Amino acid sequence: DAEITQSPRHKITETGRQVTLACHQTWNHNNMFWYRQDLGHGLRLIHYSYGVQDTNKGEVSDGYSVSRSNTEDLPLTLESAASSQTSVYFCASSESGGGPREQYFGPGTRLTVT
């Protein structure tokens, strides 16, 4: 069955370190998204991609970067981790084309920055 996976599921890191969160989908979806979830804020879009070599900033992109070298993967990098980036991170993917195009979500990564 097609799926979307994230790794690691839990990560503790120190302030100032570079961290990369992995996202891998086997749906063959063109569109991929990264969100962070914080209490009182819901899910906020960090970065998204509509295809290989395409990346776009979301509403909370400062301090984060992504690259898309193939259809399956969209890794999220925190250049220099800050305590404000402690959060739960979700990756999602969807098809292109007409219609609602629901997003399929990964299981999330809980990141703690100490």
Place this chain on the structure above:
Amino acid sequence: AQTVTQSQPEMSVQEAETVTLSCTYDTSESDYYLFWYKQPPSRQMILVIRQEAYKQQNATENRFSVNFQKAAKSFSLKISDSQLGDAAMYFCAYRSAHSGTYKYIFGTGTRLKVLA
């Protein structure tokens, strides 16, 4: 810019009763999609129901139905015969139907407690 508002941070319902979760949105677009997602304690996001703005008929999925009021920009979720497994965070989301746009805007969520 579009916004989605869920004004109820937390709701409670007795098992087997009916509960309605509210969602309002703001947009200048005429064509768009609306979604309700459920997030149980496992954190996995699960699509509950979707609505296409051009359809006047309210979407239903088993015990879940929506009341879509386009003029009022309201999209509430009704859960009938509530079950313990319905306890979760519920998120309302908006997606433009503009060609080539696939990103969502989420509300802040409503935590639903189901009382036995």
